[in-house]
Amino acid sequence: MHELYATQAILEKTLQKAAEEKAKRITDVHLVIGELSTYADDSVQFYWDEISKGTMAEGAKLHFRHVSAELQCMACFTKYQPIEEEILCPSCGSSGAKILDGEEFYMEALDVE
Numbered sequence: 244m245h246e247l248y249a250t251q252a253i254l255e256k257t258l259q260k261a262a263e264e265k266a267k268r269i270t271d272v273h274l275v276i277g278e279l280s281t282y283a284d285d286s287v288q289f290y291w292d293e294i295s296k297g298t299m300a301e302g303a304k305l306h307f308r309h310v311s312a313e314l315q316c317m318a319c320f321t322k323y324q325p326i327e328e329e330i331l332c333p334s335c336g337s338s339g340a341k342i343l344d345g346e347e348f349y350m351e352a353l354d355v356e
Contacts, residue, residue, distance in 0.1 A: 246283065246286040250291050250294060253274065256350055257269055257272055257350060257353055260353055261353065261355050266356060267299065268356045269353060270354045271303060271305075271352075271354035272353055273350065273352040274305060274351065275348070275349055276308070276310070277309075277310045277312065277344065277346045278310060279312045280346050280347060287305065291303075310344055310345060310347050312324060312325055312342070312344060313344040314341065314342055314343060315340060316335060316339065316340055317339035318332065318337035319335040321334040321335070
């Protein structure tokens with residue numbers, strides 16, 4: 244259900260940007276989704292198709308770019324990508340890590356006519 248609210252926010256932003264450009268129609272929306280985010284492409288697409296009806300974004304194609312997770316060990320400062328959700332540092336075995344990338348969910352670009 245959280246995808247609904249996030250998708251509504253994306254739609255509002257796309258409509259605002261398209262209006263600023265005096266566009267007649269939104270054709271494509273490019274989204275970035277991080278590996279660690281809780282957003283799923285198919286859920287976002289489902290909600291988009293429903294809530295964009297009757298707007299200049301109706302029928303716009305969603306494009307998803309996925310960002311891999313990157314963590315940084317808080318003990319030895321090694322940067323690494325977790326394997327199968329394992330957060331232990333591959334260098335020192337510490338479990339304390341800072342998330343550098345992978346939680347993203349945002350609109351990267353918009354194509355209009």
